[in-house]
Amino acid sequence: MKYTLKxxxxxxxDKVLTNLEKARSTYRRDGDEVAFSLTAATGAGKTVMAAASIEALFYGSDTFEFDPDPGAVVIWFSDSPALNEQSRTRLMQASEKLISGDLITIKPPFAVPELEAGKVYFLNTQRLSKTSLLTRGYVPTADEIIDHVAAPDDLAWNIWETIGNTIANEEKTVYLVLDEAHRGFDTKTSGDRTTIVQRLVNGEGGQPPIPIVMGISATIDRFAQAMKEAQAGDRRQLLEQVAVHPWQVQESGLVKDTVMLDIPDEAGNFDSVLVRRAARKLQESTDRWHAYSADQGLADRVEPLLVLQVPNTPDAADVGVALDTISDELGGLPSSAIRHVLGEHKPHEFGRWEIEHIEPQRVQDTPHVRVLIAKDGISTGWDCPRAEVLVSFRPANHHDHITQLLGRMVRSPLARRVPGDERLNAVDCILPFFDRTTAGKVVRYMTGQIAEMPGGTGRKVLLDPRELMPNPHVPESVWKKWDTLPTLSVPVKGARPVKRLVSLAQALSSDRLRPGALAEATSHLHDVMDAFVAEYPDRVERERKEVWDVHGQTLMGTTGRTGVSYRQFTERADARALRAAFEDAKRAFGADVAQSYVDHLAGPDDEDADDDGLTAAYVTASALAYIPELRAKIDAVSERVAKDWFAEYDSAIRELNDDRQSLYFEIWTLATVPQPGRLRRPRTRLEDWKVVDANEQVAMAALVGRHLMSDADGLFPISSLGGWEYAVVKAELERDDCVGWYRNPPRAAVDALGVTYRDAFGNWRSLFPDFLFFHEIDGEVKASIVDPHGHHLDDALVKLRGLAEFAREYGHHFHRIDAISNGSNGPALRALDLKNPTIQNAILDGPGMVVDFYDGEFSIEYNPGAAG
Structure with a gap:
């Protein structure tokens, strides 16, 4: 893959490939069709995940330890040729091995007896409809049994025959990827798509069902229900769903953290005023992105886009006035900078403007288009990360359309979070026809307070956003203490020390920080392997013999006698068997190290090189992969060298641009245990000066001082804090020695202090303590972690243990680390001093419920004013 997967x-x-392997085995062994789904929130990178899965399916994968299916044929089906083309482009952009010739769009004339293995074929509803040139207009009914479907004129095979022949070939396995899978099983509507999708999946009228189906969608329920019904009817087995949770997408930085809503403060016609504001926000966003692009040395700078959302029946004159307003505010705008994606693919007149149509998938890569006119159809299958501002002429009762479209606008332009700059991690939504009550509903809906929305969890939605900067009233000594605080990263599941070292070496070489680092890294590992061969020659020779020997068993039965006798046999491995053994070495040591060690053993590559010597080198490398002790030594050396290099080049890495620093951070997390890092200072922060109450009414936020990020007056809003959070901030700020505090962001970021813990299933997760407080004690600034967290919550115990483990390891960096909750005896808050070794041991080693700790001898009344 060209991209490093999140x-x-x-x-x-990994789960998709496990399902594909199960599905292939089930189909080949039992003849049963199989289905499963991949569901993920908008912006999760579903096509990138599909690309990695298809690449592994065709070519195998060392990373996922997955063997290729040499007979794999993939049919990619969607509702739209434009969406198919966008998906095809993304697959090619993401994969190192899928080239244009492997990704075939089926269109007339197309007449082949079978589809070719190792190819992805793109089909859509129109190509399989009864009027398509590929089908000659004949689609049998569900109860019609036929042996042959007439081919289109001048073609030997129609597309249904081609698919059927491919399925019938025992050397091939056909996989169907249903993009936006839910749309093929909508029982409320009828049409070609529903008929065609169900025919592909279930088989009808002599057409065999496709053996393996993977549905991809953000909302997979209808597809899953249809597959369950097929399973109940013994037509198809259903495997476990592969689901990506919204919080994982939010933490990744692929989608924006903040949505800023602008609405009128009073009744009246303010659409032109807010449209002008939208244009001004577009210009501000453009200036900011251009400055950031220049500062970071980005080859392609981000060109923000304004989306003008109109009603289903727009008033052309009103839209024209809006375009006039936008143009005036921007100092002039040519009509070529404006396009529409309305259903009619022809020029539209809006006042004095004549606006051409553009295909939605082309908008992202057409940077001179700065304003886009759209309805609601754009909310499905469209992707434009540079869309930074939305102004909607939708009436207030259409808030669902607003939230749907915002799902297409929250993607980060750089596919990563901009470190420390919340303004560049936000999208603006201007709503001229909304009032406070309706806007409150949108806020509560998008943040998951009313009903769950994919991607909503963890995102801030702001009504009156203010951009905050480092507080001018907070002393520099606080920031210097901040710079020393540790933060932990979640280790990557299945990470390997060798891969981490090789990735680091490649990055250091690329940035010219350590030229030749890859050769140096592999040389370190070759020395370890050579030393092991020299020290344990007999052990290595035994493993070499195992590589050469292919063991088998002969079963013999004799006529007239009962029972079967068995005889073992051994054959010498051929070239194919040796290649398979070397694949194990590549998995154990990584492809770079395994191949370079073969070259190291074989010597210079010249015409006089001994083929037997080269084969012996491959056998030795393969043999070493089966020795656990050596693999442990290789891992240990890889860990040590990577740790030394990270320490040596820490300062130099911090001087690189954000994109390169992000790469090194990903390499840093390629570890088997959590890795400590240092916090980076926030650049900007967005907070809301208004708050939505339980009655969905909007009110002004309460303000306090001493927060590390503030407005020009040193103020920060706290009305959005919960009851315990509010009480903690109030109590801590009453301390005379408090010189600063920080509301820790609830997601992975360079300016968020993270603590790792294992969840109930043993997976590594991150928690982000609510608050950091800074106190000046005996002339020295000290930091404290204070984290109020309900003891009744499902994750209370695992998070408390994570915080206690963090305190045990890193407590010396902090004055206090307090876990706050109430006990079962009343509402008064109690504190657990997690720096206390006795309390650490009780939490980490003892059984019991969290409430017992707050009820028992270990807790004290929360009274920060008494702390010294």
Missing amino acids: DYQAEAV
Whole structure:
């Protein structure tokens, strides 16, 4: 893959490949069709995950220890040719091995007896409809049994015959990927798509069902229900769903953290005023992105886009006035900078403007388009990360359309979070026809307070956003203490020390920080392997013999006699068997190290090189992969060298641009245990000066001082804090020695202090303590972690243990680490001093419920004013 998969993406791909392997075995062994789904929130990178899965399916994968299916044929089906083309482009962009010739769009004339293995074929509803040139207009009914479907004129095979012939070939396995899978099983509507999808999946009228089906969608329920019904009817087995949770997408930085809503403060016609504001926000966003692109040395700078959402029946004159307003505010705008994606693919007149149509999938890569006119159809299958501002002419009762479209606008332009700059991690939504009550509903809906929305968890939605900067009233001594605080990263599942070292070496070489680092790294590991061969020659020779020997068993039965006798046999491995053994070495040591060790053993590559010597080198490398003690030594050396290099180049890495620093951070997390890092200072922060109460009414936020990020007056809003959070902040700020505090962001970021813990299933997760407080004690600034967390919550115990483990390891960096909750005896808050070794041991080693700790001898009344 050209892209480094996010941790959750790699985990999902691993599960997809496990399902594909199960499905292939089930189909080949029992003849049963199989289905499963991949569901993930908008912006999760479903196509990237699919690309990694298909690449492994065709070519195998050392990373996922997956063997290729040499007979794999993939049919990618969607509702739209444009969406198919967008998916095809993304697959090619993401994969190192899938080239244009492997990704075939089926269109007339197309007449082959079978589809070719190792190819992805793109089909859509129109190509399989009864009027398509590929089908000659004949689609049998569900109860019609036929042996042959007439081919289109001048073609030897129609597309249904081609698919059927491919399925019938025992050397091939056909996989169907249903993009936006839910749309093929909508029982409320009828049409070609429903008929065609169900025919592909279930088989009808002599057409065999496709053996293996993977549905991809953000909302997979209808597809899953249809597959369950097929399973109940003994038509198809259903495997476990592969699901990516919204919080994982939010933490990744692939989608934006903040949505800012602008609405009128009073009744009246303010659409032109807010449209002008939208244009001004577009210009501000453009200036900011251009400055950031220049500062970071980005080859392609981000060109923000304004989306103008109109009603289903727009008033052309009103839209024209809006375009006039936008153009005036921007100092002039040519019509070529405006396009529409309305259903009619022809020029539209809006006032004095004549606006051309553009295909939605082309908008992202057409940077001179700065304004896009759209309805609601754009909310499905469209992707434009540079869309930064939305102004909607939708009436207030259409808040569902707003939230749907925002799902397409929250993708990060750089596919990563901009470190420490919340303004560049936000999207603006201007709603001229909304009032406070309706806007409150949108806020509560998008943040998951009313009903769950994919991707909503963890995102801030702001009504009156203010951009905050480092507080001018907070002394520099606080920031210097901040710079020393540790933060932990979640290790990547299945990470390997060798891969981490090789990735680090490649990055250091690429950035010219350590030229030749890869050769140096592999040389370190070759020395370890050579030393092991020299020290344990007999052990190595035994493993070499195992590589050469292929063991088998002969079963013999004799006529007239009962029972079967067995005889063992051994054959010498051929080239194919040796290649398979070397694949194990590549998995154990990584492809770079395994191949370079073969070259090291074989010597210079010249015409006089001994073929037997080269074969012997491959056998030795393969043999070493089967020795656990050596693999442990290789891992240990890889860990040590990587640790030394990270320490040596820490300062130099911090001087690189954000994109390169992000790469090194990903390499840093390629570890088997949590890795400590240092917090980076936030650049900007967005907070809401208004708050939505339980009655969905909007009110002004309460303000306090001393937060590390503030407005020009040193103020920070706290009305959004919960009851315990509010009480903690109030109590801590009453201390005379408090010189600063920080509301820790609830997601992975360079300016968020993270603590790792294992969840109930043993997986590594991150928690982000609510608050950091800074106190000046005896002339020295000290930091404290204070984390109020309900003891009744499902994750209370695992998170408390994670915080206690963090305190045991890193407590010397902090003055206090307090876990706050109430006990069962009343509402008064109690504190657990997690720096206390006795309390640490009780939490980490003892059984019991969290409430017992707050009820028992270990807790004290929470009274920060008494702390010294």
